[in-house]
Amino acid sequence: MIANKCHPRIAARFLTRRIIDGRDATWKRCLTGSLAEEPKGPVVKTEIPGPRSRHLFQELNSLQQASSVQFFADYEKSAGNYIVDVDGNSLLDVYMQISSMPLGYNHPAMLHALANPVNQKIIANRPALGVFPGKDWPGKLKNVLLRNDVAPPSLSHITTMMCGSCSNENAFKNIFIWYADQQRHGAPFTKEEIESCMINQSPGSPKYSIMSFKGAFHGRTLGSLSTTHSKYIHKLDVPAFDWPIASFPQYKYPLEENVRENQEEDKRCLAEIEELFEKSRKEKKVPVAGVIIEPIQAEGGDNHASPEFFQQLQRIIKKNGAALLIDEVQTGGGPTGKMWCHEHFNLPSPPDVVTFSKKMQMGGYYHVPDLKPKQSYRVFNTWMGDPSKLILLEAIVDIIAKEHLLDRVTKVGNYTLQELRNLEKEFSTSINSIRGRGTFIAFNGSTQERRDDIIKKLLAKGIQAGGCGVNAIRMRPALTFTEKHADIFLDALRSILKQ
Template identity: 35%
Template sequence: MPPVLTETARPSRRRTAERKSKTANQEKAVASHALEILEQHVLLDGFRIVLDHERSRGSYLFNAASNSRLIDLYGFFGSMPVGYNHPHFDDPAVQKELARAATIKVANSDIYSPGYAEFVETFSRVAGLPPLERYLFIEGGALAIENALKAAMDWKVRKNIAAGRGERGTEILHFQRAFHGRSGYTMSLTNTDPRKTDLFAKFKWPRVSNPAIDFSLPQAEREADVIAREKKCEEEIRHFIDERGIDIAAIIIEPIQGEGGDNHYRGEFLRQLREICDENEMLLIFDEVQTGLGTTGRMWCSQHFGVMPDLMAFGKKVQVCGVMAGPRLDEVPDNAFRLPSRLNSTWGGNYTDMIRSTHCLRIIEKENLVENARVVGKHFLEALQQLQSEQPIITAVRGRGLFVAFDLSDPKKRDEFWKGLFDRGLLV
């Protein structure tokens, strides 16, 4: 029997440890250099994280800046559909297809391809929401909203012209604490952090109070409170309609407000908005850029409430942004989804994103990930509710699927809490 070497006497293991230490230090140096280069030209106001793409996998982000893993509950602002380096993408044929797609950026608006058609077919089959069967694809969630607004304005103004009321109907009714983007028309809707909208030109479109459920209240008081605030909001909406109804093209709402504070609505309220739009010749627009593609345990959050919008904006997890339009648009024959060049862009969405999205959609379908989001989200919610009962610092636990949140008493405690989680390997 050969002599047994102690840990310190094993030169091969010692050299391996030294190599690992050297490699880790080299990687930290590379990460530090990346940050130094970026800081010369870019405002670095995000996380001090440098992504190691190769070593990130599943729910784990590998941070090259600290040479450590993080459990990622952030997911690139909720835009990660299947995690890091899903095994599906290890298939050489899949890698070849993605690499080929990345070599050129196709102008999908004018040049068509089998890859584009395959994406549209897969998206329609896996994530389609009949009767919203007309699609527009574009790069960026804000531009998806922009084009939904343009389609609504076009529809309303053409109706007003046909009725002899003139070229009117471009206002969009929206809600306090809404976030719909940071470009053009969306600046007139977004009203969360004033740093994102102050001093930029905006329209004075009708803005109403936000009757979100107050989860900080005891269960016994919660329903009466939200019903009272829904009634107040309805009065505000009807006041604007009485005042300038023919000028209002649409009502837009996030089925759950994201940046505004994870604000949830009752299904009764969303159904009431549907009725108001039907009664007053307005379109209902749902912004599902953040809530869509399974996050809430249904493919689209609106499916929880049985409410069908006329226009729905999507993005983030889909990887490609855009708008779905329903049959009500066809009350105007030459609507924006039928008239050539009325809504358009150079790229018509991103071809490489479409190829990747096709594969992500197949994974979601094959692995039943929407149902998984419901099951795992329920576990998260129940565990947080239990924690809330034990730790008074945590309040207002709420969630639908994996769209889960809770409150802390003030920004200082929130920041301390966040850092504590980060230091323990959890990114939220």
């Protein structure tokens, strides 16, 4: 006899039931029927972290380095735009797992996808995609990652990976392989190249470089870390490549009052990029094969650059025969009001590579056809992505389209930015430099200490926010964030600034 109500332990046991005629309605009902409703507002019962979080921290810290942990969450009780911790505090989450939760917590569409028996078998039988992909894999790539409202315009090739760091790391390999093939004019590998690469010597291991930018964050694997320049703790004690590092524009705000100064900043940075190309080629004898850049420098402080800057950057890169890699790991998936932030820049041609992860659930990169390696196993690992994450992404992009969430992001983002500018006028000695696209929003505290204090007091009021750069507070809400949620955040911020 089957229970009518689904206790979590009973629901777990239902998973093991034999599926009859390809369906198990009981399991589906248990999975979707016990969802928590989104709270009407934050509820703070204890200090944060509370006693249960502190106890769990001691347990975890005895097993691994855990000092980055802020609190322990109860993901069964979390819902929508609210994360619930193990002490029963319900927090409005405008940070969303570092920008990686597009629909918030426990969205019914995602849970429903996981209840599908076909999808359960995909999850249970995770393939080595590079050698044994499932029969539906080409179709899934076409119908999810390469559908017209998902893929970056005019990019028709895709390589799936696990995370943002390994996406950038392997994209570097694609760029180097393509660049080397250009240098040998498509000729086959020589005996000298084959033998020398095995002992990390040229010509088989050529000296090429990837140009990056001050303030950038592209990951923590060795190649990606060499292009990361946001915080010393990421890089200290780890060997790095001596690759060129250019200045990213540092704008003055409000933008409309500093047009001339910011245009001059664009020119200064672009001239420096031209100079670095020349110096790398002629003086260092290590030509730049590619340039990696974020459309908005996220970890580095939510630093923006103009569409004109990106257009001129692409022109310089093409002139020097290199590839443009736009890192959309944090900006991809809709938070700027477009699926891809670089769509705001009106580039004359698509970037050569666009990397993604976070809101896209899996890692990977789109690229132009020329960057597809000619030989197998050149870019390869055991899993090459994860079909289970594509199941979730399919549900996500269907909801984005069905509920017009990108339009909502634009509308709510404009509302939030305007209200923050009003607060800046009232409390200019505490916050400044309001900036953002869509709900990908940040503002500065007047000092680092003021920034840290605001974030701490927001948490005490039931708002989970994040910091970045030296003194920036960043918002990374779900695409389901509304004006109602924005008002809760803004009211809490106003009360803190009044103090």
